[in-house]
Amino acid sequence: ETGVTQSPTHLIKTRGQQVTLRCSSQSGHNTVSWYQQALGQGPQFIFQYYREEENGRGNFPPRFSGLQFPNYSSELNVNALELDDSALYLCASSLGGLSGEQFFGPGTRLTVL
C-alpha cells in the first residue's frame, strides 16, 4: 500500500508568481485535504476535495484554489504569491469525506522571496 506522496519537496518562487503543488493520495482514498503550516505554527486547513468537488474551505483567499482528478490525486494552486505564503504545505488523504481519518504526506516547503 502506497502512502501519501507530495511533489516537489522544496520550491522557491518570487512574489507575484504562481505555484502548483501536487499530491497523490493513499491507495483507496477518495478525499484530499490541504493544510498550510507556517514556521512555528500548527497546520491550518485550506480546503478539502471529495470525489472531485470542493467539500469545505478554511479562511484562505480565492487565490488559493485546487483540483482533484478522477484518480483522486490533487493539486493546490496559489496565484499572486505573497511573502507570507512561505510555509510547509501538507496534503492529507482519507476515505469518505470529512469524517474519515486523515493520513498526511511529508509536505512541500515553499519559499517566496
Added chain:
Amino acid sequence: AQSVTQLDSHVSVSEGTPVLLRCNYSSSYSPSLFWYVQHPNKGLQLLLKYTSAATLVKGINGFEAEFKKSETSFHLTKPSAHMSDAAEYFCVVRINAGGTSYGKLTFGQGTILTVHP
C-alpha cells in the same frame, strides 16, 4: 467554532521520566480529538484519537490520553520517555456535527518535546 490550546510550547524531560503534554479544547459540538506527532522532515503521524468511546485512549509507542469533558482537556502522557520521542506534538480537534466547520481539523500551536539522556 472550535479551538485548541496547547499549554506548553516546549517541554523538556530526561530519558526514562514521565511525559505530560497539556491540551485544552473548545467546541460547540461533540468533538473528536487527536494527537499527532511530527518528526523533522517527516509527515504528521497519528498517535491516538478519541471519538466518543472510552475516555482513556491508548495510542502507539506507549502514549495515552484521557478525555475529560468537565475540564475540556485531552492531555497526552507517557510513563517513560525515550530519546526517539523527541519531536513536535499537535493536539487536534474535529467537530462531528453540522455547520461550516464540520469535519475540519483544527490544530493547536504545537509542543516541542526534548528528551535529555
